[in-house]
Amino acid sequence: MCDQINFVDLDPQGFLENYWQKKPLLIKNGFAYLREVLEPEELAGLSCEQGVESRLILEKGGVKPWEVRHGPFEEDDFTTLPQDSWTLLVQGVEQWIPEVYQLLESFRFVPNWRVDDVMVSYAPDGGSVGAHVDQYDVFLIQGFGQREWRIGKEPLKEELIIPGLDVKILQEFNDYEALHLDLGDVLYLPPGIAHHGIAKGRSMTYSVGFRAPHNKELAGHFADHVLLHGRREVMYRDPDLELQESSGEMNQASLDRLFREVQATLGDRDLFNDFVGRYMTLPKYDHKPEPQDPTCLDDLRDDDVLEPFLGARMLYQKTHKLVLYINGEPFPVEMEALPVVKALCDSKQAFLWGELKSAALRCNGLGLLQDLVKEGWLLVADPTEDDGSRKES
Ligand SMILES: [Fe+2]
Known part of the structure; x- marks a missing residue:
């Protein structure tokens, strides 16, 4: 059974010790002010703006099941939607709506650099993006309306998805616990827990999403940074070269010399700190401020x-x-x-x-x-x- 607490009892230290990246937690009665922050029409308006990332996912009524349409949208895109079974998702809403930004203040117990964005989704009754699994932590906060969240009882061992769809939907999702979220309730999910949220009536969800750099991605970008900013410039030298029995062999001594150079070059800690500071603050969207006097x-x-x-x-x-x-x-x-x-x-x-x-x-x-x-x-x-x-x- 998913643990449950009241929002006023949320203890950051206890949360980090017992739940963060470990297991789900249902936090009741958190953000009642979300009832009035954003109307579906305003969210739709935002999804029509250039530079705002948005998607429509149509479970039914599209050209195929679970069709994904990408914004920016136009008014007609909404007037021609089916009655139900669709979801509008808008990323990075905290950059545009201060009250949505305000949500992040409640999650400062996780360092800011781990925050990705606040995605807001709206769905009419029955709307859903299907059963799926994410590799990121998320706080799913119920805005107005209600949503049933079905969550896996254990982390998913193998992600078997339905082939040929625009979105990753699990082939099977039967072993779940159903949770009911009302206005202001929060569901924390660590990575790897399968979940399926179904709107009960008109429903809006605010997803505070976190990011976790992938080791290969980080190493690849750091290598680019070394090329651009690395101060160490050393050509391969081997004054200790010894006569080899086989000239065709790249021997252990050569491998060691090369590896030591690469380690020394990548091991520049100041260079790495600078890289990761720049990299983790790269903006997700091209949303620039105006210079001022x-x-x-x-x-x-x-x-x-x-x-x-x-x-x-x-x-x-x-x-x-x-x-x-x-x-x-x-x-x-x-x-x-x-x-x-x-x-x-x-x-x-x-x-x-x-x-x-x-x-x-x-x-x-x-x-x-x-x-x-x-x-x-x-x-x-x-x-x-x-x-x-x-x-x-
Ligand atoms: Fe998800």
Whole structure:
């Protein structure tokens, strides 16, 4: 049986110890405010925007079962849909809707760099994307409506999928437990647990998805980074070459020399840290901020508000030096500016200029703030807008 707790009793440390990457957890009564955050029509509108990744999955009524259509869509794409048995999925919604971004604040007990995005899906009664398995952790949060989630009792050992479909659907999914999610309930699933969510009436789900780099993918991209940025340049040398009995053999000594060179080249830890900082902050979508005039900071009052750009992926590394990474670019900063860098990266909350400025003045971080404002990573909120000030595009 899947464990169940109330959202108010969610203990980050206990969650990480007992559930994260281990087993599912049903967390009841979490996010009632989602009832009013996004209407299906607004989600459909977002899926019509250029630069927003979206899909429609039609279990029935398409040109074949489980047909996938890719956005951006047009209004007609929705008016011609069948009555039911379809799902609209929109990725990266947190970049556009601050209230959706706000969901991430509840999951900060997992480091930000592990977060992928918030996908929002809408389905009429019976809508589903089929029984499947993912290799990523996810918190499935029920928005308005209800959904039945069928989840595997054990991690799936072998993924047998129905051939020839646009989506990966399991051939068989019988050994499951059925869970009923209402508004605000959250289902955490670790990788490898098969699941099947079926809308009960009109239903909206917010999926906070995480990412985990694949070892080969990471190694391949690091090798590219070494080619571009590696400082070590050594040609093969073998002054200790000994006469070989067979000139056709590449012998152990040669293999060792070559392997040592490659190890030394790939073993540059500073180079690796820099690579992974850039790589893990590469933006998923081409959603860039507008440059701004940094002198705007001179005119701010203490109660003015600054907000990070929602499309920014930020992290910092604090090793023997401090480096801030934003969307694939490093910003080396003095170690003393750590409090400001930490505040910016820990949570994309709104900052009162008075507080941010005093923190920056205490740690010589004002120059950094000016640079971030100049590039548009930090925005001055428009006091005339209630909630739309971060929907810059
Ligand atoms: Fe899934």
